Amino acid sequence: xxxxxxxxxxxxIAALVAWVAVFMYAAWISAQLDANRSQAKDVQxxxxxxxxxxxxxxxxRDTENLRAQLEGLTRSDVIGVADTIDSVxxxxxxxxxxxxxxxxxxGQKKGTNNPTVLHAVNFAVEADGTFASLMHAAxxxxxxxxxxxxxxxxxxxxxxSADDGSVKSTAWHLTARVRVLTTSDISS
Numbered sequence: 001x002x003x004x005x006x007x008x009x010x011x012x013i014a015a016l017v018a019w020v021a022v023f024m025y026a027a028w029i030s031a032q033l034d035a036n037r038s039q040a041k042d043v044q045x046x047x048x049x050x051x052x053x054x055x056x057x058x059x060x061r062d063t064e065n066l067r068a069q070l071e072g073l074t075r076s077d078v079i080g081v082a083d084t085i086d087s088v089x090x091x092x093x094x095x096x097x098x099x100x101x102x103x104x105x106x107g108q109k110k111g112t113n114n115p116t117v118l119h120a121v122n123f124a125v126e127a128d129g130t131f132a133s134l135m136h137a138a139x140x141x142x143x144x145x146x147x148x149x150x151x152x153x154x155x156x157x158x159x160x161s162a163d164d165g166s167v168k169s170t171a172w173h174l175t176a177r178v179r180v181l182t183t184s185d186i187s188s
Contacts, residue, residue, distance in 0.1 A: 076146050077184040078121055084144060085125060085178065092129075092137035094174075099124035104179070118181055122151070125176045131157070134174040147181040 076084075078101055089096030104120040127137055134155065141150050154175040 081180045088140040093133045094127045094129035096127045123178045127174045131172045134172050151177040
């Protein structure tokens with residue numbers, strides 16, 4: 001009986017050691033799986049960063065000519081833009097008068113290393129003529145060959161009277177405000 005009790009005790013101890021070994025092996029396998037998952041996530045994240053960087057370089061390379069064209073468009077100085085506005089009047093058949101060019105602040109981040117600083121200039125433009133010619137001038141002001149936008153247009157008309165008091169024709173007056181972006185230095 002004594003041998004049977006010892007044998008039973010040794011069997012229980014061996015079973016307990018076997019179960020502890022199984023649990024330890026399962027924990028080791030679980031740790032290895034977690035490490036593999038973490039490594040796979042790191043590799044995938046690194047791969048996604050590399051793909052994004054490759055796309056960014058390709059985009060920069062593909063848009064190089066367009067960026068150079070945009071830089072050329074925004075390099076025009078205030079006098080050149082005023083001359084362009086004057087030429088719009090000649091094309092439309094009216095005499096445009098530029099009442100002033102007012103510099104405007106454009107939200108630039110301070111402390112950036114960007115060598116090109118963008119400036120905005122608001123031009124006050126006035127003209128007199130027929131309604132059709134003023135509309136043509138307004139259309140041309142909308143499509144200036146520089147980064148610009150027409151901020152406001154105002155059309156007024158007043159009848160012109162002849163010397164004898166009768167109404168001879170109708171004259172129209174255009175007042176426009178055109179905002180132009182430029183990278184040229186604007187002195188105060």
